[in-house]
Amino acid sequence: KAGVTQTPRYLIKTRGQQVTLSCSPISGHRSVSWYQQTPGQGLQFLFEYFSETQRNKGNFPGRFSGRQFSNSRSEMNVSTLELGDSALYLCASSFTSSGANVLTFGAGSRLTVL
């Protein structure tokens, strides 16, 4: 079956702009999590959605937001972009939202902010 699909794979924005990233989970998976990966901070949790509801949220400013649709597809949005937002944004899906769940990751969306 198809894996986790993220679009776009690469994008370049300038400071102050906003960006929307998309994630299509594995068919049948209802939980979608987003992570930011940078060389300095590693993989940091942004938020998790399950059945269109945000279940958990990491320690990121309100400029970072997300949503999940009825078909489990998810989007995340970053407004008023800053240089420090340059990162690989990874989406992961799982069947449920539980502690022992394994996350399957997409290839990521690499955002460069100039």
Added chain:
Amino acid sequence: GQQLNQSPQSMFIQEGEDVSMNCTSSSIFNTWLWYKQDPGEGPVLLIALYKAGELTSNGRLTAQFGITRKDSFLNISASIPSDVGIYFCAGPSGNTPLVFGKGTRLSVIA
């Protein structure tokens, strides 16, 4: 938040050598996962461990869930060039689906 400490941060080995890396935490984990990330890709699950003391293999990879539940180890036997990448340990923590270590970057010299 919860932190996982991985060591070593990086390693250079000759093809055919065995590799060992570990991950430690100040708190107990009930699940330990090991992922590998290739350049330009997302992390891919290698091994999942669910029970203290568990030893699980996946081909040339072997991982162990430490008996204290605060550590885990990953061994790679007879390394090959395609083993190059970054290896992450991870586990669920509180409201976070998974927290990750900073990774061990493996380079294999042919």
